[in-house]
Amino acid sequence: MIPVPTAGRVWIATGHTDMRRGMRGLALQIQEGLRxxxxxxxxxxxxxxxxxxxxxxxxxxxxLSLYAKRLDRGRFVWPSASDGAVAISPAQMAYMLEGIDWRNPQLTWRPTSAG
Known part of the structure; x- marks a missing residue:
């Protein structure tokens, strides 16, 4: 798990990004594209x-640290491309990285009986 600092925020860059970019390319996109x-x-x-x-x-x-995650099945739930960046909570980020809809997390399975 990524240690999220208490003073730090989590930002989702809307739209899609060229995944060939490394640390420097993404840092430049943050600075120039997201301001x-x-x-x-x-x-x-x-x-x-x-x-x-x-x-x-x-x-x-x-x-700088660069983390990558690829889902075996499904896709990451992403906001529309209208805004440059969307702020989310660390808990929402954890949901997103597990492939859960971070906008409305719900249990996908609940046992019907204990035995």
Missing amino acids: RDPHGGDLFIFRGRRGDLAKILWHDGVG
Whole structure:
């Protein structure tokens, strides 16, 4: 699990991103496209065109970290491309990384009996 700092925020970059980009390319996209500071301690999440790959860029005060996750089945739920970035909570990020709809998380299975 990614340690989310208490002062940091989690941002989803709307739309799709070229997943060939590395740390520097994504940091430049944050700075120029989203008009935010990539070294400020916030987490930035990007999604590829197919929707099954997400990358997270985070600066922890010492250096940049790049995390990637590819879903075996399904796609990441993503906001519309109208805004540049959408802020979500760390709990919503955890849902999203598990492939759960972070906008309206619900249990997918509940046991009917104990035995």
